């Protein structure tokens with residue numbers, strides 16, 4: 001059987017984002033866990049803030065259609081999120097909201113059908129001690145509402161400005177092992193679903 005294809009991205013478009021470092025660390029862990037993992041940058045899929053009038057006039061942005069095509073080519077997702085005021089950053093909410101607005105049409109699969117039953121692992125990132133833990137509860141909820149299978153195992157990388165290098169190397173052995181645990185759980189669950 002082919003290895004599970006896992007798409008990884010951070011919930012920040014910022015060039016020097018700490019969550020991008022954590023996403024790189026997750027990508028490395030997924031490769032070690034046997035996944036065929038792809039790392040993308042949401043900066044390449046920048047969509048305007050969701051607005052019903054904009055949607056009625058122009059439809060779903062082309063970047064979102066492109067992003068959903070990439071998501072569709074993967075068996076699972078891993079999202080590394082920053083924490084904003086104890087919750088998810090607007091970039092993630094906006095991106096996922098737009099993704100949910102692709103409706104079925106001839107030759108087109110609905111966004112929610114692409115996301116439904118797709119396994120997803122979540123990891124938090126913050127320069128603070130809690131590692132964005134509070135944001136994970138909100139993200140878990142949102143992804144569940146999209147019909148995704150959110151992995152029970154998660155990780156919050158605290159002090160991520162020190163805990164992970166810009167190349168995605170997790171400095172502490174325990175944190176690196178925990179990231180590998182998240183990656184292995186996602187790969188195993190995805191492989192079982194594919195079997």
Ligand SMILES: Cc1cc2nc3c(=O)[nH]c(=O)nc-3n(C[C@H](O)[C@H](O)[C@H](O)COP(=O)(O)O)c2cc1C
Pocket residue numbers: 011012013014016017018019020082083084085086087125126127128131132
């Ligand atoms: C609007 C806003 C709210 C924030 N709220 C939190 C928070 O609740 N908890 C936290 O740990 N950090 C918070 N931060 C700090 C972010 O964790 C920090 O800016 C982080 O580097 C942003 O993620 P990024 O590096 O991936 O872009 C907040 C930052 C902003 C801009």
